[in-house]
Amino acid sequence: MNAFTEKPDRAQGRRDAQKEATRARILETARDHFERHGFEAANVRAIAADAGVAAGTVLLHFQDKRDLLHAALFDDLAAAAAEAVADEQPGTLEQQLHRLAAAFFAYYARRPALSKTLLREALFADPPWQERFTGQVASVHARVAALFDAARARGEVAEGADAALFGVAFFSFYYFTLIAWVQGAHPAPLALLDRLVAQHLCGLRPAEHTGRSR
Template structure:
């Protein structure tokens, strides 16, 4: 049993080393410029070893991103200040998510471009993660109905979807610059979130 555990730990460490090499090399050379041979050399393994862990370069790219973004997005929701208002919660989530992109801009520029057009298994996994995040944000909106902060006729899921759209637009805009300006993107998106939270009709909802 101990030998199996040791083997699994070694396998996980090799996988992690390959993913770290992918993050570094793709940040330097871009997705197209990073070859499997180069990735193997950077990770200190053979090309065949990479093939044992990942089906192809796209799978390697997406796996490194998916594991990161899953952990970051869940942390963003779970650490949002419970005693703050809903605007402060949204701002915290934005700052946490954009902070990750700010630290890994070059790598993530390649990832996001490829992930936007993912299909098959990876599309299903990305869609599943997005629905999970939307559901958790929606729960926070719904919880604010009991305090009177959010109107009872408002759909928490619809608010979450609108805010996700604003987040995605800010993300793409940020990645289009040489440096992802985390604070600037947070401020810009929060201005739009304020429109959602405040509404635009002078007389209230129709």
């Protein structure tokens, strides 16, 4: 069977697979360039050359360098978020939150220089990326709230504690520790996050866990 006799749906599937493979190769090359050179110094022509494609091919997939950056960051964060949210291992709420945050910090540790760009671009991106990054945060917030609800059912936290509000507090601690690490102010952000969460949960324990009377 050749290109003239191949069934249209099979030929289209092959073209789609090739297109996706090219896109993935461009994104991985872009991540490497952004990490080594920084966003401002990286350029589309160099990325295209290292990816083995023409600069015009890069611009067929992405509008410009910033769109390429957002796509690279979004795909990476989506993979980290999927890993974090999919964790179903048993444990206390603190243990589960530790593993969730560890999945993200593992990504940052692999690309420390890119983390600075990630913070700036993910938090203050323009549409449509703003909505996409916000959607990722919402999915992780929902997971944190679900873990909190389950912990409340197990008696780890007080009945009146608000799961959604705790999720907001968790993200406040998370971004604080991430920013501190990126700025070089703290060498162990995950350990700091663990301590902040543990202290916050002290005020949310049932009375019998704290020694206070009801």
